[in-house]
Amino acid sequence: MRYMGSLIFLYLAIFGVLLSLCSVKGNYCEVNLCHNGGTCVTGVGDDPFICICSDGFAGDTCNLTETGPCSANPCRNDGSCEVISPTRRGDVFGEYLCRCQPGFDGAHCQINVNDCANQPCKNKGVCRDLDGDYTCQCPSPYVGKQCHLRCTSLLGMEGGGILGSQISASSIHYGVLGLQRWGPELARLNNQGIVNAWTSAADDRNPWIEINMQKKMRLSGIITQGASRMGTAEYIKAFKIATSFDGTTYSILRVDGLRNDKVFVANIDNESTKTNLFEPPVVAQYIRVIPVVCRKACTLRMELVGCELNVRSNTTGCSEPMGMKSRLVSDGQLTASSAYRTWGIDSFTWHPQFARLDKQGKTNAWAAATHNRSEWIQVDLEKTKRITGIITQGAKDFGVMQFVSMFKVAYSDDGQTWTMVKQQNVFKDQIFQGNIDNNSHKKNLFEPAFYARYVRVVPWEWHERITLRMELLGCDD
Numbered sequence: 001m002r003y004m005g006s007l008i009f010l011y012l013a014i015f016g017v018l019l020s021l022c023s024v025k026g027n028y029c030e031v032n033l034c035h036n037g038g039t040c041v042t043g044v045g046d047d048p049f050i051c052i053c054s055d056g057f058a059g060d061t062c063n064l065t066e067t068g069p070c071s072a073n074p075c076r077n078d079g080s081c082e083v084i085s086p087t088r089r090g091d092v093f094g095e096y097l098c099r100c101q102p103g104f105d106g107a108h109c110q111i112n113v114n115d116c117a118n119q120p121c122k123n124k125g126v127c128r129d130l131d132g133d134y135t136c137q138c139p140s141p142y143v144g145k146q147c148h149l150r151c152t153s154l155l156g157m158e159g160g161g162i163l164g165s166q167i168s169a170s171s172i173h174y175g176v177l178g179l180q181r182w183g184p185e186l187a188r189l190n191n192q193g194i195v196n197a198w199t200s201a202a203d204d205r206n207p208w209i210e211i212n213m214q215k216k217m218r219l220s221g222i223i224t225q226g227a228s229r230m231g232t233a234e235y236i237k238a239f240k241i242a243t244s245f246d247g248t249t250y251s252i253l254r255v256d257g258l259r260n261d262k263v264f265v266a267n268i269d270n271e272s273t274k275t276n277l278f279e280p281p282v283v284a285q286y287i288r289v290i291p292v293v294c295r296k297a298c299t300l301r302m303e304l305v306g307c308e309l310n311v312r313s314n315t316t317g318c319s320e321p322m323g324m325k326s327r328l329v330s331d332g333q334l335t336a337s338s339a340y341r342t343w344g345i346d347s348f349t350w351h352p353q354f355a356r357l358d359k360q361g362k363t364n365a366w367a368a369a370t371h372n373r374s375e376w377i378q379v380d381l382e383k384t385k386r387i388t389g390i391i392t393q394g395a396k397d398f399g400v401m402q403f404v405s406m407f408k409v410a411y412s413d414d415g416q417t418w419t420m421v422k423q424q425n426v427f428k429d430q431i432f433q434g435n436i437d438n439n440s441h442k443k444n445l446f447e448p449a450f451y452a453r454y455v456r457v458v459p460w461e462w463h464e465r466i467t468l469r470m471e472l473l474g475c476d477d
């Protein structure tokens with residue numbers, strides 16, 4: 001009896017809520033125009049009222065029946081449902097089959113396959129399982145999707161590939177009545193002679209020495225060495241590293257996962273070399289050594305270790321999905337100028353986090369709140385990557401096909417200053433051809449490819465509403 005009592009109470013409560021919903025929401029919902037248990041809502045958007053249908057029903061007033069075993073999709077993890085024998089046996093529908101997205105398995109795609117099972121990461125790389133993909137965290141100096149590439153070229157301080165004009169410093173020490181110039185161009189590993197290294201001025205409280213590589217390079221480490229001056233050993237005991245893309249904004253290398261600057265332990269005498277690796281390697285054009293503790297004076301000879309970025313010679317060799325679909329790109333890495341809400345309802349928000357290729361569901365894409373060319377969606381890849389292409393896809397909103405038919409692409413190193421992708425040999429923004437329907441993939445390649453941490457898609461023409469699912473293509477190196 002207690003059970004019956006609470007059940008009745010529950011019904012009364014639900015009835016009460018529905019009743020109050022209807023009375024509050026005004027005229028259209030007073031007479032519930034929604035069939036089959038649909039919920040009626042007014043006061044949102046331009047429509048006088050909308051119906052949120054129960055599972056298995058569809059249409060503006062929920063008067064259409066979605067039939068079959070695939071209605072209310074039984075497949076999980078964005079798997080698509082397919083009816084394989086549509087025969088009705090009494091009340092029971094025939095069989096269905098779940099077609100799973102890559103990386104999922106099981107009758108209902110409920111199993112997330114471990115893509116790390118085959119140990120794809122070489123050279124002690126640490127594997128992380130993604131949806132239908134994996135990512136390797138490579139120990140320096142290994143790079144590449146599978147940590148299979150070594151990034152250990154000597155970049156030319158000792159060999160001379162880096163010219164004196166590419167090396168600059170905060171100050172210079174002039175010795176012996178100003179006759180000896182310990183200039184930055186001398187800071188070359190194993191440099192010989194009486195004046196054979198860079199030394200900062202004695203009164204320089206924030207010394208640094210910088211190398212401009214003249215293009216973006218991957219840097220995996222640095223070899224340092226002191227020198228002796230007038231019979232005294234001088235060297236840098238500890239330093240920090242700052243890097244920059246433009247020679248204006250610098251970021252100091254951090255201890256992985258922490259906010260603290262990384263302090264590298266360096267030399268202990270005038271002659272021996274010390275190698276420090278960057279974990280992980282960094283991409284930069286400018287690298288700055290910032291002495292923190294110096295013995296006698298901040299005196300340095302050095303070599304940079306790294307590699308060219310275009311390890312692969314063409315675009316085809318570098319077209320891995322960058323993780324929109326596999327979720328390597330997490331929700332926090334996706335932002336947009338705005339997000340549309342169907343009928344103003346929060347639970348029907350077309351978040352930028354939904355802009356993942358092949359995402360399923362009722363709201364399964366990013367949609368912009370307005371119809372104009374100042375809308376954008378942005379991916380922060382968290383580190384600089386080589387981007388060679390993009391796949392875009394539309395979606396549908398309650399049966400209405402929506403897509404972006406033309407778009408522009410911009411990229412940035414810092415999320416502040418943006419470069420538009422231009423047409424080759426012409427100083428005009430390139431306009432890419434986008435989608436033509438709600439579902440098919442459209443692939444565009446960037447020729448030439450670009451390096452960036454942030455990528456932005458700017459819709460230029462669209463059908464109905466600006467609606468986008470996408471994947472970026474490229475590679476780490």
Ligand SMILES: *[C@@H]1O[C@H](CO)[C@@H](O)[C@H](O)[C@H]1NC(C)=O
Nearest residue numbers: 033059060061062063064065
């Ligand atoms: C569903 O309702 C609409 C009006 O709300 C009507 O035009 C349509 O014919 C109905 N469909 C069915 C299958 O009853």
Ligand SMILES: *[C@@H]1O[C@H](CO)[C@@H](O)[C@H](O)[C@H]1NC(C)=O
Nearest residue numbers: 228231232233269270271272
């Ligand atoms: C410099 O290093 C060499 C080789 O280790 C050593 O013989 C020499 O005494 C050192 N000079 C000074 C000034 O420390």
Ligand SMILES: *[C@@H]1O[C@H](CO)[C@@H](O)[C@H](O)[C@H]1NC(C)=O
Nearest residue numbers: 311312313314315316317318
């Ligand atoms: C591009 O590189 C891939 C893989 O490295 C190779 O298979 C392909 O033949 C190359 N294509 C061209 C046009 O060089």
Ligand SMILES: *[C@@H]1O[C@H](CO)[C@@H](O)[C@H](O)[C@H]1NC(C)=O
Nearest residue numbers: 338369370371372373374375
């Ligand atoms: C885009 O739409 C928003 C909101 O309607 C408006 O504030 C903005 O001025 C529009 N921008 C352009 C370039 O039309």
Ligand SMILES: *[C@@H]1O[C@H](CO)[C@@H](O)[C@H](O)[C@H]1NC(C)=O
Nearest residue numbers: 396399400401437438439440
């Ligand atoms: C969306 O795409 C699917 C598959 O391409 C197609 O069957 C369907 O008719 C499309 N829906 C709309 C509303 O155009």
